[in-house]
Amino acid sequence: MTKPRLRSLFDDPRILGLLLVVPAMLAILGVVLFPMFNSLWLSLQQHDLSRPQENAFIWFRNYIDLLQDPRYLNSLQATFKFSLFSVLIELTLGVAIAITLNQNFRGRGFVRGLMILPWAMPSIVNAAMWKWIYNADYGALNALLSQLHIISNYRIWLAEPVTAMTLIILANVWKETPFTVILALAALQTIPDDLYEASRVDGATEWQTFLRITLPLIMPVLMIAGLLQFIWGFQTFELIFIVTGGGPFSSTEMTNLRVYATTFRSLRFGYGAAMAYLTSLIIFIPAVVYIRTAYRKVVEA
Amino acid sequence: MPRLLKRFFLYLAVTGIIVWTIAPYIWLIISSFSVKIDLLTVPLRWIPSRLTLENYYSLFFMRGSESVNARLFIHSLGNSAFISMTTMFICLVLGVLAAYAIARLRFKGSNLMVFVMMATQLVPPIVLVVPMYVIMRQFDLLDKRAGLIIVDISIVLPLVIWLMRGYFASIPSELEDAARIDGCTHLGALVRVILPLSGPGLVSVMIFAFIAAWNEYLYAFIFTNVDAKTLPVLIGEFSTKLGLEYLRIAAAGVLASLPPVILALVFQRFIIRGLTAGAIK
């Protein structure tokens, strides 16, 4: 008698749901919860390690100072620019590549496997490689462009704000696009052939088929990929640190770099923690809006 | 458009994709077999006049006395492999279950949990490492592979949950309902219907989870020292007071990128169609 009752107990969505999610939540929160509260607490204090005599609880002074800190604000806009452009290009390029790789051609499997290569490279190697490619006097980019007669003189790409930003976005896109490609490719597999058949019978062009059939069906995955890559854009560190160091004159300085410099170099842990949380808050708000509106509509539809 | 022309553009596009993906990596490989002074020549010669194994050699042998380096490199490689696989496996199990629950089972608090998970991903890890360091030290998990696995799970698991949730959500619920009518429990439906249908997604998430753990740098750096050091951390140490040792990093990078790529090549066949083509029928 108890067996069926136990079974139906486990089958209750509310109980089963909790049961399945709790281990995962524990695994994540168990690791980050205390550090998050600890550093949140720290963000409300003046805590410069080299001047411990000045430690004090200062409520939200750090946050107020940050909102007036021109260097921090500059890093915010630089990071937004970087993340946004990266994501837009990654999504577009990623979908285009995925659709191409979804066609039938010789060696398709090999190309798909190869596709992961940029994403598989450790970020330090990626950053070092691009720094070398972008080198002003000896780099491969300058060599390539001048040998193809696209430019007549070598240019110091990383010394001009616009080109420096463009080039690190390029490096980031190169590294991150495979993520979108593989996800989109997997999503494309779930679209049944009959839908394409029906569309062809209806006389739709390739482009119309793409817009009406393909795109809506892979949209959920794309939205997730886009959100993730936007958030990862804010976590980018090695690429900027190694390739430009934040230059030229702080035009590519990202918030993550500022947090690192403030905590690990200047040893100002209170201010650094505040910087981190303020940044999280600033991303959290558009992310929540994004999820509430677009994502919810598409996925739950 | 005539079919031949279509094929031509297709192969053109594929070639473009291959070039775009491979070109920097090829340059990395060429650099790794080069001598520094040759890479500084202007105009640059794409195939240098002399090739050398010195950069690879220096990964495994120090000029002079002990061959500590060989053991270090292989040791780190082993650590990376073990940690990545274990993390991937645990995250897949926990993640698939949690993603299913969130995507399919309506229960109180599911949205809250998603928000909380996202919130943890937003905080720059740099600011969390010092308090985490204290905890790890308390539990004697510093410089141990288990310690790194635990923190890596906190990064990889949210990724797995989010992605699998997306894939599960895109599977029509009619299929699951049919299974339940046939007498399956929720979990049974998960195993018998949803998992097979989301095969391609599952495989791609598996690959991502592995690579995310393989390339993870910050936690690996802070929480390991010698015993549990992973490959990216070892590569990050190839620098002097003056700057990065580019050629050595290139050589190590070429080697370090291979296992994930081989993994992808082996598993890409599972990202194929045909699993759902007839499912609706």
Add this chain to the structure above:
Amino acid sequence: MKSSPLYLFFSMLLALSFMLASCGAPTAAPAPVATQALATEAPQAAAEAETITVIFPKHEADLSGAFEASIREFEKQSGIKVELIQSDWDSVANRILPEISTGGSAYDVVEFDNGWVAEWCGAGWATPLNDFMSAGYTEGMIPGLVDLFSCPDGKLYGIVWNNDTRFFYFNAEKLAAAGFNEPPKTWDEFKQMSLAAKEKGAVPYGMAPFWNQEWSLGNEFHFWTYAFGGQIVDDKGCFLFNKDPNTLAALQYMMDSLKDGVSNPAGMTYNQAASQDAFLKGDSLFMPQGIAGLMAYAKDPSVSKVDGQIKVGLVPGVKAGMSAALTLPEAYAIPSKSEHKEAAWKFIEFMTSKETNKVLAQEIGVLPIWVDLYADPDLTAKYPFWADFQAQLQTARGLSKLTWYGDFVDISTAEVHKALAGEQTAQQALDNMATGLSQFECKP
């Protein structure tokens, strides 16, 4: 069913991971074969052997493990086991910080860079060595180096192991091709010679400086300021950089060198390694801040085309006869929470002794910290150019000792880089630095 291959692969992966796990089973810190042999033959005393953990970066010239060999020698002589952690400078710095700032006792001897001294003094992270040193221990060491590692309380907290003084190198051959037989004595001559050499086609630029917006730009700012007789802060930490006309002149000279074609504009994106690469290729005439071991690099055909062409000179000054150089020494320190301080001191004493210093100098060209060694016949025979170093060492100055040194570098690199790019004037840069650092201005 499609799921069965998946499960098969999972089990394969698990098996594979266990296989790999057995290959990569954790061992103790990789130790050379010699020590392992020693461990087995050491008698019961080994069971009681104290172990200390030492962490410091690899010396740039240490390609053969000479430091490690000396450390094993120390182990043999003292019976103290050393767990050695050596990596690059950045990794060491970032490893030490979490441990030391959270009161950990994992390390017994740590790297102590001269840029950290004031910060560590303020935080109380290091142990005063006066309690362990015999009186007069540091007599005979280069005085400028010793003082850099004392705190405001007057006690000594670190002993130098890396005398990283930077020297003025020039390519004598290309200079001669440009018509000059002597290196420049003033910065005006420096400019003239650079432009002349450029015109004659001997080199594309006088120098390729490392002015990328990163930590080392702070070093450059110090160097040029000192070289022009300028000051950054006084000994109370009060700002002088925005008031001293020499400091302004130094920054102005840096900016002008880019405009006039003396400096390679690509230097705005270069780090020290790139700068050195250019010099060793023969693309720059001067290397105002070259490392002590540059000559060894110059002889290596895989990185250099200038073997036999370069020489050491004195850093030019505003007027002939004035010269100043930058030194970036690194020391050994004992963390205040270490639990093996006596043993740690024995380590430091051994590794910084005249004997060990000479061995290391002999083997890999480490620049000595003991004045006598510069007259040592063996060493002068092997490194004749050290005679040129001697004069410079007298005038070497270290980085500013500030508890806010991190902030100083943070702000100065951004402002200086902006000025060098031509986006603001030199005076504006210095004023902005003062504003940005205003919370640290000393109270009168």
